[in-house]
Amino acid sequence: MAAALGLRSALEGAAVDVMTIDPAPRLLDTLHVDGAVSQPQDVDLQELSVSGAGRMRALKLDPKHTFDSVVNRYAPTRAMAEAILNNRIYRSISTALAGVGDYMAMEKLLELYDDPEAALIVLDTPPAREALDFLGAPERLLDLLNSRATSLLGGGLKLSDLAARAVLSAFDRVTGLHLLSDVHTFVRSFEGMYQGFAERAARARSIVYGPECLVLVITTAEELRVEETREFVGSLERTGLSIDGLVVNRVAPPLPHKSGLKKINPPSLQKKMQRNWRDFAALKQRETAALRVLKEMLPAGATMLVAPDLGREPRSLADLAEIAGTLDTPHFRK
Amino acid sequence: MAWPRLTLVIGKGGAGKSTISAALADHLAQRRPTTHVGLDQRGSAARLFGVAPPQRSAIQVRRDLELIALSPRRELERFIQRIVPVRMISDRMLGSRTFAYVTAALPGLEAFLLLSRLSAMAGEAARDDRYVVVDGLSTGASLELLSVARGIRNLAAAGTLNRLAIDLEGFISDPNRCAVAIVVAPQQLSLKEALEAASALREHANVNRIVAILNAVPAPLFNQAEAEQAMAADMAHGALVRRRLDLDAAVQRVRRELAAAGLPVIELPMLFTPAVGVAEITRLSRALGKQVEL
Helix, strand or coil: CCHHHHHHHHHHHCCEEEEEEECCCCHHCCCCCCCCCCCCCCCCHHHHCCCCCEEEEECCHHHHHHHHHHHHHHHCCHHHHHHHHHCHHHHHHCCCCHHHHHHHHHHHHHHHHCCCCCCCCEEEECCHHHHHHCCHHHHHHHHHHCCCHHHHCCCCCCCHHHHHHHHHHHHHHHCCCCCCCHHHHHHCCCCCHHHHHHHHHHHHHHHHCCCCCCEEEEEEHHHHHHHHHHHHHHHHHCCCCCCCCCEEEECCCCCCCCCHHHCCCEEEEEEEHHHHHHHHHHHHHHHHHHHHHHHHHCCCCEEEEEEEEECCCCCHHHHHHHHHHHHCHHHHHC | CCCCCEEEEEEEECHHHHHHHHHHHHHHHHCCEEEEECCCCCCHHHHHHHCCCCCCCCCCEECCCCEEEECCCHHHHHHHHCCCCHHHHHHHHHHHHHHHHEEEEEHHHHHHHHHHHHHHHHHHHHHHCCCEEEEEEEHHHHHHHHHHHHHHHHHHHCCHHHHHHHHHHHHHHHCEEEEEEEEEEEHHHHHHHHHHHHHHHHHHCCCCCCCEEEEEEECCCCCCCHHHHHHHHCCCHHHHHHHHHHHHHHHHHHHHHHHHHCCEEEEECCCCCCCCCHHHHHHHHHHHHCCCCC
């Protein structure tokens, strides 16, 4: 859906960047873009033969690469940058361990935002739970790097510092990890860079939470998804982010009237087609109930859009253009 | 080979993880006491069983089937409470911002502790002749969970955590204790994600028992000739017939590719029902039948 929305704007003449931070490859696959390349790649819009089209680029976030760039950019000296890049804690948090991508997605977002050519950035987040991690990323990074952490891990004498240090010491002792000094060195090595991080995190937050940003929640009309959507929308609101729209994807087309089956011959085929109709009618009934609940939960001021099931999986730009063409999105053009 | 003590059910969003994990737990519980573990904090399986979602304690669906909810955060709390046994101090720690630094300093710790808990549950299940079914997270998050032991082992070159990480890697690779069931919907994207997940599970997490559960397989109704006949008679109803045939074709394609990837496949029927609840879970549980050897 992120690709379809981006494509729609690109076909209307805008310069669009679509960034995915979802480890699943579906967005890039659909755009026929190489997922192994972390730089923005041009999407070839020519195959759609639309006059006046703008440009579209797609990229997948590479957290390690982005984090390294940030360190190199903000470290006061080359030696400090090297010290950070070689720190054991840095190496562990900038590579494969859980939740790392969130830290850096905001950084990449700013980089794209600062590109004067880009008119629209579409950010494709991972599924709901991880999307919340993404939104909290700047605060978490700053929590780790701010002077409070230095005090805690260094020589702070407050009761809470002492208690926290006791836990970390116990953790070191129990695990044999001997992390404490590494964490301290890591946090200390960022001291001169904190200001830069803080400013950029504040900027990223002001963009995401500001009037220029549109928040669309994509869901499907399935019972379990409806509950997930309800909780996700509530969680977003608790972070201060209200949604602008709910896009319900893959909604089945209306069923033909059952009476049309009466004329089918031979009767054996008619019987099979009646069963087929009943089967799809049951699914439609399930979907309609879910759509009703989704509509009821829609926050004030938000719009619900319905994207049809194409009857096939979107695999090409033409498929994406077809989906985008069905979404009436003027409300979203702020 | 007997069914493993713990099954982690994973898959692309919308493929039917919660439904399948509930059906599998229901099926296993017919033979042995079974615990269904929800990681999604929404109590999806509980809704399907028609009971209230479990909070801090287990919910008994029936005598041999219980539901529990686990979260990485709660496992971290338990860990801290073990290290700081004085409740007042540990509670204060858990409620403070400084606590966040501990977790921020070592991303992956929460997932590691969660995996440790699952490993312990599998051990208890083997001892008590029980089963555990885990309604996992999305494929990406599940891969991170299963790869975290290796990451922690690399970080801690020696010591307790290193030994624990090695134990966890042993658990993950033991086909009698741990299996990963990848739920696949008959769609190309779901298939692609499943095949990539299977490959990553083998290569990066050393999982030795992976099974694909092909969900939503419709009973075939029409052949090509009938579809053409239907189209000629009535375009709208013919299109509905075509939709059914497309589903059949997608199932055939997914079957072929899963077989080519060397994955054992369990198939479950498409539920053409207006809702999914207890009756549908029972139906799927029955459909698992001989496909799940105990």
